[in-house]
Amino acid sequence: MSWIDDPAFAADRPFGPQTLPYGVVETADGPSVAVRVGDHALPLRPIADEFTGELADLVSAESLDALLAAGRPAWSALRARLRELVTATAAPDGAVLLPLADAQVRLPFTVGDYVDFYSSRHHAENVGRIFRPDGEPLLPNWTHLPVGYHGRAGTVVVSGTDIPRPHGQRKGDAGPVFGPSVRLDIEAEVGFVCGGPPARRVSTSAAAEHIFGVALVNDWSARDIQAWEYVPLGPHLGKSFATSIGAWITPLEAFAAARVPVVEPDHPRLDYLVEDAHWGLDIRLEVVWNGTMVSRPDFTQMSFSCAQQLAHMTVNGATVRPGDLFASGTVSGPDKRQRGSFLELSWSGKEPLTLDDGTERTFLEDGDTVVITATAPGPDGTVVGLSEVVGTIVAAVD
């Protein structure tokens, strides 16, 4: 019996000892690296004496930056030691558990570059049908490469941060009009936090050396701004106002039992995108809008894995650095209730959703709250949790 007296820390719960995601919480002694145990945060600096060598420094830091840079051997050693500590019968000297409901979390790492991919075929086809009704829904390049673009690293915010409605230009009958977005949307995504030594041309077989962990991402999107601006250089202000990321990064190692094949194209992949192991992940998401579960996006439907995305992103010689973040793209499955954006769920606003309180929605209204959660199979029949990413829309700031 662990010293951690929290029913949510049981092995049959998503945030049991098989998960152990990392974050940063405020303590009386300043921000501290912490690990999530059930519905509590365990700050690690107060128990730094329980770690030796490099690990003691890594857990004494104010962010995950040093841990991300430390690389895979340190990541594995830290996780193994944490596992011992949290499953012991006696608490380490000085250990403090903070209920998550009270804990103040921080964005846990300094985001380097942020790349957002577009690797759900169902999402790409849906968006293609909506934005380009006269063309083929899927463009010729799509099955050959993980299409993606750089987002704004400086506006990645931690879960719980309010999202002011963005202003911008949208198409009007007589030229563009300017004002608060009227088609504010979510994108339910799975994000990957990079670490290890800076590297170029990371092969799919080397991905584990550079992917530290996994977090849910909500890539808020102003569809009216995006539709007007995005040709020919892609999304910019329609996305750059905010991207939310879960406060707790679940280590890659926690997903060992969740590995599945990605969806293969109907042609061979180019060599640099071939995998020698399965890098798809059996992650099931849930999207809750003002308390109503509106979608269950299925991450097994993705056509490119995180290893393929990382290989692609660096195959041109671009470096990947600790703190770089990349996201899967909106996760949409084939069924309507598996779509990961309200653009798709409401079919561009034509098919409103009815929430449990009887209200109808197409896009986000001020005061709306969206919560995205997810789980994956863990070892020995357990379940591994991905921490929620939650955000509430607040009125546009003038």
Place this chain on the structure above:
Amino acid sequence: MSWIDDPAFAADRPFGPQTLPYGVVETADGPSVAVRVGDHALPLRPIADEFTGELADLVSAESLDALLAAGRPAWSALRARLRELVTATAAPDGAVLLPLADAQVRLPFTVGDYVDFYSSRHHAENVGRIFRPDGEPLLPNWTHLPVGYHGRAGTVVVSGTDIPRPHGQRKGDAGPVFGPSVRLDIEAEVGFVCGGPPARRVSTSAAAEHIFGVALVNDWSARDIQAWEYVPLGPHLGKSFATSIGAWITPLEAFAAARVPVVEPDHPRLDYLVEDAHWGLDIRLEVVWNGTMVSRPDFTQMSFSCAQQLAHMTVNGATVRPGDLFASGTVSGPDKRQRGSFLELSWSGKEPLTLDDGTERTFLEDGDTVVITATAPGPDGTVVGLSEVVGTIVAAVD
């Protein structure tokens, strides 16, 4: 007569006392903030005693990061004090001048987010004609907003860094082929380095509080990779392998005599893009390919100013942070010899250029060197220089 005995530091030369750009050079004591005086670097840490208060700390740093964060009052005070020091008849105690030919420069600041705009109408029209020959060269949004996208901050490199030819996918007759780019290009641009307190919704009239200085940028572009990947989310691997920036950032204040109107559209601008002062800059660039001057791009031809670009980039609520970098987009004028990319100069490879040594070029070959320089009118009939951005293409790395 200044104690700095360098003919290139005369007031009638581009790097005289009217310019004083900042950079970072290696010294025996580690990297040091420095100022360029003629063809020399003056490291500032060795003469930090000449500065008081905050300024002493800023000039003692290993990068410009703290200076960028310090904001406009500190920038003006430092420039005024430097002006006194470099025009004095006696050298400050401990001053060392490093010939630029020997000085080892560093990327002078930590790049936050990097946004690349597309604000030359001639460039946008040329690219439109080449990439989309069946459509209108200019898209409907172009005159209303400064179209732009996020580039990869982690691959911004300082002038002088070799550029390995990138690998990537390009379109083939039977599906994509993978290999080193065969259409490697430049983009001659003017870049703006941001500073001051993090801010949202920076109005055009507040631009000077957030634009620290100006540097030349070469946004290397693999046109074959770009053409295959860029629809619908914009350029990614065709650009993300490297972006070169000049080693010396010329302070915004040096351009007081270079202010000109930007080119106005044939319709009113939306309010947030209206300026209460001229923010166009009379900067004339030169592009030299293996010693042959091939183009003189004219920055007065731009349709959006840096103040308009910054206002647009933040109008949706996105923050601008110290170290953020944005670039103008390729600077192309109406004349053929004013085009800022080889894509345009060679009209997509159809019209080779003949260099002074008799060789012909369309796109870059391994071993080619490109140097971009620029000047602007300075006060009292002087000339203000923008430091060169130079890069040499080396063979693709396997």
